[in-house]
Amino acid sequence: MSQANKKTPYEIAQEQFDLAAEFMGLEEDLRAILRVPKRELTVNFPVRMDDGTVRSFTGYRVQHNTTRGPGKGGIRYHPGVSLDEVRALAMWMTWKCAVVNIPFGGAKGGVIVDPTPLSLRELENLTRRYATEISPLIGADGDIPAPDVNTNQQIMAWLMDTISMHHGHLESAITTGKPLGLGGSLGRSDATGRGVSFTVAQAAKFLELDLDDAPTVVQGFGNVGSVSALMLHELGCKIIAISDVNGGIYNPNGIDPHALIKHIKRTRTVVDYPGCDRVTNDELLELKCDVLVPAALEEQITGANADRIRPKIIAEGANGPTTPEADRILFANNVMVVPDILCNAGGVTVSYFEWVQDLQSFFWDEDEINKRLKLVMDSSFHAVNDRAQAHRIPLRQAANILAIERVAEATRLRGIYP
Numbered sequence: 001m002s003q004a005n006k007k008t009p010y011e012i013a014q015e016q017f018d019l020a021a022e023f024m025g026l027e028e029d030l031r032a033i034l035r036v037p038k039r040e041l042t043v044n045f046p047v048r049m050d051d052g053t054v055r056s057f058t059g060y061r062v063q064h065n066t067t068r069g070p071g072k073g074g075i076r077y078h079p080g081v082s083l084d085e086v087r088a089l090a091m092w093m094t095w096k097c098a099v100v101n102i103p104f105g106g107a108k109g110g111v112i113v114d115p116t117p118l119s120l121r122e123l124e125n126l127t128r129r130y131a132t133e134i135s136p137l138i139g140a141d142g143d144i145p146a147p148d149v150n151t152n153q154q155i156m157a158w159l160m161d162t163i164s165m166h167h168g169h170l171e172s173a174i175t176t177g178k179p180l181g182l183g184g185s186l187g188r189s190d191a192t193g194r195g196v197s198f199t200v201a202q203a204a205k206f207l208e209l210d211l212d213d214a215p216t217v218v219q220g221f222g223n224v225g226s227v228s229a230l231m232l233h234e235l236g237c238k239i240i241a242i243s244d245v246n247g248g249i250y251n252p253n254g255i256d257p258h259a260l261i262k263h264i265k266r267t268r269t270v271v272d273y274p275g276c277d278r279v280t281n282d283e284l285l286e287l288k289c290d291v292l293v294p295a296a297l298e299e300q301i302t303g304a305n306a307d308r309i310r311p312k313i314i315a316e317g318a319n320g321p322t323t324p325e326a327d328r329i330l331f332a333n334n335v336m337v338v339p340d341i342l343c344n345a346g347g348v349t350v351s352y353f354e355w356v357q358d359l360q361s362f363f364w365d366e367d368e369i370n371k372r373l374k375l376v377m378d379s380s381f382h383a384v385n386d387r388a389q390a391h392r393i394p395l396r397q398a399a400n401i402l403a404i405e406r407v408a409e410a411t412r413l414r415g416i417y418p
Contacts, residue, residue: 006325007323009088009298015324017091022401029416030408034094037087039063043133044325047126050119054219057126059111061134063143064090070141071107072097072348074080074148075130075155081110086300092319093348096341098403100380102352105407107143109134115150127155131162138163140173146351147177149297155188157182173358176351178363185354186366188347190371193227193295193315194237195346198339198377200291203237203381206385207336209312212236215252215289216248217311219243219281220296221260221270224317224344228293237291241284248284249276285309294321301326307333316340322396332395339396341403342384 007015014035021031046054047343060083063071073093086108094106115123133416137143138159147156156175160182164171180186187194189232204211216237218229223246229239238254246269249255255276264272285292285301286308294300295317301309303325314330314337316322322330322337330337350373357363364372388398401413 006299009320010083010084010091012299012320012323013091016396016400017404019324020397020404023163023391023397024401024404026404026408030411033411033416034065034404034407035279036100037062037064037090038066039137040083040087041134041137042083045129045133047122047129049122057111057113057130059130059133061107061109061137061143062086062088062090062107063137064106064108065094065407066105066107066142067407067414068098068413069103069105071143071178072104072138072146072351073106073108074146075111075151075159076108076149077111077113077115077126077151077155078149079112079114081112086110089319092341094407095400095403096345096348098406099341099384099399100345100349100376101406102349102376104144104348104352107145108148109145110148123155124158126163127158131159132166135163135166138174140171140355144173144351144355145175146347153177153179153184154304173355176354180352183354183358185350185357185369186364187369187373188350188354189223190227190231191350192224192344192347193229194231194370195349195373195377196224196228196293196295196315196343197231197235198316198346198374199343199381200232200237200293202381202385203313203315203336203338203390204291207312209290211291213238214291215240215287216291216293217241217284217287217289218293218295218317219248219284219300219321220294220318221264224347225293225295226257226261228295228315228317230261232291232293233257240289241279241287243279243284243296245280247271248279248281249273250279250284250287251276288309291315293317296321299323301330303329306330309335311335315339316343319344327394327396335396337395339394339399342380342395342399345380346373349373 089108093398298320306326306329
């Protein structure tokens, strides 16, 4: 597909919605409501830099739907952030929360910025000013941010403190993914990758695939990719290839993710890890394997390369890594794609646990959190897979149908105001 004809993330999200809505015969009035975001906020704000100059930044916060509960979704700092991308991510968050049946709606935020050259003070100034600009939307009962690309626990702490200062008292439940000392939850940092491993285990069980020494490829080695690799390694998978923003490495005899993490702490990249061959991103995706975990950015598997990607399971650790054209090709080739709104929902599930713990000021131990996470992920996988097998449709379509059904039912019950 040429760049001119390339679909935007929001167009992809809407196409996925339309496909599910048509299949389930959703009423036209509900399609009109659920196909677009409820609320979009664009903010342009100044930040004083260390050299005394002032720079202007643009940020967004989009709430797609809040019918089933407060908006929930991360905030990313990236030069490629756009309103279109944030709309898509907010819509996917609505379906993600609904498919694992937690009482949240979907939201997302972002700032157009490359945070890497910013000092810690500049990053704090930017975060606090952005938080102030979006503060009319943010609250434990309205919209709850979390970390995403290039944001972390510290940024959530600054954001929480900023809103708390506005209100004159501590508001610990207005963000998740916070440091433990400020009401964060045990198990939150590993939750997304752990959830990926739970869905891979259930998919393998359904396919009667033995994960012992199963060749596994992980694209992206940030938080989600690295934890996924560790957890899959513990399940017996043989990690044969891994990539980061600098490139990929391949060793058919296996890569120890524990040793690789130690190496990255010294060198800050995977590419010069000893005993491995260098591979490009395209080559990595097309390696022969049983399990592929795309845990990088959107639109990595497309109509142009999908026919050469033949694992038994694709577990979407990233949001939106597969285009609709690729989905059709993969389904025809009997590749089981565990979709992002199910596969990587472990993060928002434990965010829900964090929110609940903050509201009641009563905290659970990590074993309890991981047990609860497994119950949610396993039951959600079975609900989606049962629907997929009954109708002979891809898991993504089944997951979207299940999620849309839940949001549509809540909308019918609440009615249209006024």
